[in-house]
Amino acid sequence: MFSNKRYRWWQAAAVGLLANAPTALGLTGQNSKPFYQDLDQPPGAPPAWAFGPAWTLNNVTTLWSNLRVANAPEGTPGRRAYLALEGVGWGLFAAFTPTFFGLRSPVLGAVDSVAFFGTTLASTALATQIDKKAALALLPRLAWTGFASYLALGVARRNDDPLFDG
Structure with a gap:
């Protein structure tokens, strides 16, 4: 790895905690579990x-990457x-819970998911030029956000959205 470590593990952990704050603070709206289970x-x-x-x-x-x-x-x-x-990606990650669960919006959830997959794809491509180990560390997220985009688009297509279906 690089010899001059300016950033430490606890700074990365702070980013992770901040990005997970909307979920931790309960910005999912009420009854998010039944909402998810009732979706087609x-x-x-x-x-x-x-x-x-x-x-x-x-x-x-x-965070390691x-x-x-x-x-x-x-x-x-x-x-x-x-x-x-990655800053955009963390913002999209943080926004998913309030938009999909809080607003009950499958369309906004799909837009967020596809955008996050796009930023992940671009970040992974850049990381391959900077640090191969950092790029490899993004592969699970790349696979998951690709799968999540498929799921989110399917959910948006199969279900009503109170923000867009009137």
């Missing part, structure tokens, strides 16, 4: 309990773009 799901949709472990793994590996790239030398090509994309 596309084929292959996992049970609700599977999302917690999947996102825990994704968050840990992503972010820390590696943040500690790359200041002038490293792609570093700033990667960190900016």
Whole structure:
């Protein structure tokens, strides 16, 4: 890894905690579990309990990747773009719970999911030029956000949305 470590594990952990604050603060609206269970799901949709472990793994590996790239030398090509994309990605991650569950909006959930998959794809491509281990650490998130985009688009297509269906 890079010798000049400017950023430490606890700074990465703070980013993760901040991004998970909307869920931790209960910004899911009331009765989010029945809301999810009542949705017409596309084929292959996992049970609700599977999302917690999947996102825990994704968050840990992503934070590790972010820390590696943040500690790359200041002038490293792609570093700033990667960190900016990851900032957008963390914002999209944080916004999903309030928009999908809080607003009960499958359409906004799908838009968020597809946008997050796009930022993940771009971040992974940039990371391959900066630090191969950081890029490998993003692969679980890349796979999961691709799958989540399929699910979210299916849910948006199969269900009413109070914000867009009048």
